[in-house]
Amino acid sequence: MKPKALFNWSSGKDSALALYKTLQEDQYEISTLLTSINAEFQRISMHGVHVSLLEKQAESLGISLIKMELPKEPSMEEYQQIMSKTMAEIQARGITYSVFGDIFLEDLRTYREDQLNAIGMKAVFPLWKQNTSNLIHKFLELGFKTIVTCVNGSYLDQSFAGRIIDQKFLDDLPANVDPCGENGEFHTFTFDGPIFKKPVPFEIGETVKKTYPKPKTSPEEEDGDYVFWFCDLLLK
Numbered sequence: 001m002k003p004k005a006l007f008n009w010s011s012g013k014d015s016a017l018a019l020y021k022t023l024q025e026d027q028y029e030i031s032t033l034l035t036s037i038n039a040e041f042q043r044i045s046m047h048g049v050h051v052s053l054l055e056k057q058a059e060s061l062g063i064s065l066i067k068m069e070l071p072k073e074p075s076m077e078e079y080q081q082i083m084s085k086t087m088a089e090i091q092a093r094g095i096t097y098s099v100f101g102d103i104f105l106e107d108l109r110t111y112r113e114d115q116l117n118a119i120g121m122k123a124v125f126p127l128w129k130q131n132t133s134n135l136i137h138k139f140l141e142l143g144f145k146t147i148v149t150c151v152n153g154s155y156l157d158q159s160f161a162g163r164i165i166d167q168k169f170l171d172d173l174p175a176n177v178d179p180c181g182e183n184g185e186f187h188t189f190t191f192d193g194p195i196f197k198k199p200v201p202f203e204i205g206e207t208v209k210k211t212y213p214k215p216k217t218s219p220e221e222e223d224g225d226y227v228f229w230f231c232d233l234l235l236k
Helices: 013-025 051-061 076-091 106-117 132-141 167-172
Strands: 004-008 029-038 064-070 095-099 122-124 145-152 186-192 202-213 225-235
Touching: 004 013, 013 029, 013 095, 013 132, 013 186, 029 051, 029 076, 029 095, 051 064, 051 186, 051 225, 064 076, 076 095, 106 122
Parallel strands: 004 029, 004 095, 029 064, 095 122
Antiparallel strands: 145 186, 145 225, 202 225
8 A cells, every 4th residue: 555645736847747657656645735825815825826716626637636725924933833733633543654846946855855854755856856947848848837926036027927938938047037937037937837737727827016115134135126027817
C-alpha cells in the first residue's frame, strides 16, 4: 500500500507540474490538496485567484481540497496556530507526507522540512534543483495551459498580467526574471493540461494595482512600497 500524501496546491504552474510528476511516479497516494486562502477576500494567497476557480480546479483534478483560511495579515503566531490545527486534522487521516512544488529556495525548503519533522511528517520536492528553463518548456510540451494572475512590479510591468505563458511570453521576459518566476516575479493559474479532466472555464477581468509598504532595514532608509499587478479571473 502506498503512503498517503498531502499536496500543497497553489493553483499555478509549478504545482501542476509537480503534481503531474508525483502522479506519474506513483510512489504516493495523493489524498488531498491544501491551499492557503485569504479569509477576507476568499482568494488564494499571493496568486489572487478566487476560491470559486480553485474549487473548479480541484473538481477537474478529481482530488479533494482543504482550504486553510488565514486572516488578511496574520501574525506568525496566528499562522502557526492555524497551520497546527490544519495539520493535526490532516494527520488524523493517516497522511504522512507533504508534497511541494518548490524548485530552489533553500531557506523555504529548510523551513518546510523543520515544521514537518516536528510533527512526524516528511516533505517531498519533486522539482527540486531542476533547471527552470527546462521545466517551463516541459510544462508547455505536456500541454499545460496557464495564465499570469499576479506580477511583481519590481521585475515586470502591468502588461505581463493576464498573459498566457507561451514561447512569446518567455522570449519577452527580462534577463533577470526566472522563467518559472521562482523568486516571486509572477504567479499563475493553471487551467488545463494532462492532469485535468476538463479545462477550467474562466473570463479575464480587470487588472488591479496593489501596493504594500516595504519593511525598513534601517532608520535612515526612505519609505517605499512594493507594487503588484493582479489580473482578476472570473468563473464562467
